[in-house]
Amino acid sequence: MACEGGDIIRARAAKYNIQCDLKPGNLFAALNHAQLRGLERHQKLWGEYGFRDFELLDKAGLQRHVKTERYVGGLIDRKGGHLHPLNLVQGEAEAAESLGVAIYENSPVTAVTPGETVAVKTAQGEVRAKTVLVCGNAYLRGVLPELEGRIMPVSTQVLTTEPLGEEAAALLPTDLCVEDCNFFLDYFRRTADNRILYGGGTVYGGHDPESVRAKILPLMHKTFPSLKEARIDFAWSGNFALTLTRFPQIGRFAPNVYFSHGDSGHGVTTTHLLARLLAEAVTGDPSRFDVFASLPYFPFPGGQRLRVPLTVMGSWWYRLRDWMGV
Ligand SMILES: Cc1cc2nc3c(=O)[nH]c(=O)nc-3n(C[C@H](O)[C@H](O)[C@H](O)COP(=O)(O)OP(=O)(O)OC[C@H]3O[C@@H](n4cnc5c(N)ncnc54)[C@H](O)[C@@H]3O)c2cc1C
16 A cells, blocks of 8 residues: 555556656655664665665765765665646546546535535535545645644645756756655755756644745755756745644544545655545445554644644754754
């Protein structure tokens, strides 16, 4: 199941000819030797479970993939990869519509009332359904408060440079996507039109920072000082849903009301797996869904009012560890 989400994306993009710039290979980059030893341990552990698509790199090896002095080594995951997520989701929406699915945008649900048929309310009307899947994730505020205590909205920020042609190819010559090993991590990749897309930042509670550029540019310049003069064409912020364990959650809110959320910033692949498990359960084979749903979850300490300040305080410890390189 660990690899199934990526497999679904690859198969679906091929089947429905979805143009989403799908590229293979993800690189975990270590900022210090403690992180590199951690990657080595991960490679060994994953190997014990049969996952062998990894390559450990020292500094010189890493610099064949990322032209920076910042990292001491890294680990390539050949099963990982990167893509244009908006083009993927639009391609999937078109594929679903071609199979008879009706999608209604701009009609936010305001209440879900379980029953023999489930009542789903919007500002202008009500739908009754035999089965409902609630997948509003970090944006589902106030609709099912019972679900909200399980997750915390967190915002993260991304910007892209202008198209840089050969310069972008020189910085990421093998076109892998990269994430570093800090608790507050940086992530970046080359886009199909040769921009550098750089992300990072973590705002607990899910608020947009005053300036995405002020938050992300210093991170990008630290990794790639040569980009100081590059024009920034786009910058944005969005929310993902964090769980205390960083593990996604699926379950039943009532016998015919299912939910899925909390991919903790890594949902592009996992949502594809979880969607399949939901589909299996709804169509009569809940065996894999039930295994996943039986995993324990832990609410954020402090409840709705104190979970953000308590998590911020807890995160200081991890920020200190990042800073000390342990
Ligand atoms: C800037 C940024 C960078 C990221 N980078 C990565 C990455 O590199 N790799 C990765 O794997 N993941 C990444 N993520 C995380 C990833 O986007 C999420 O994990 C994933 O989108 C979660 O999918 P989802 O379908 O559960 O929720 P979402 O994609 O958040 O979708 C929830 C949907 O529910 C709708 N909704 C909410 N409430 C209601 C309502 N009341 N009525 C009707 N509709 C409602 C919303 O409009 C939304 O369309 C990133 C996220 C952000 C913001």
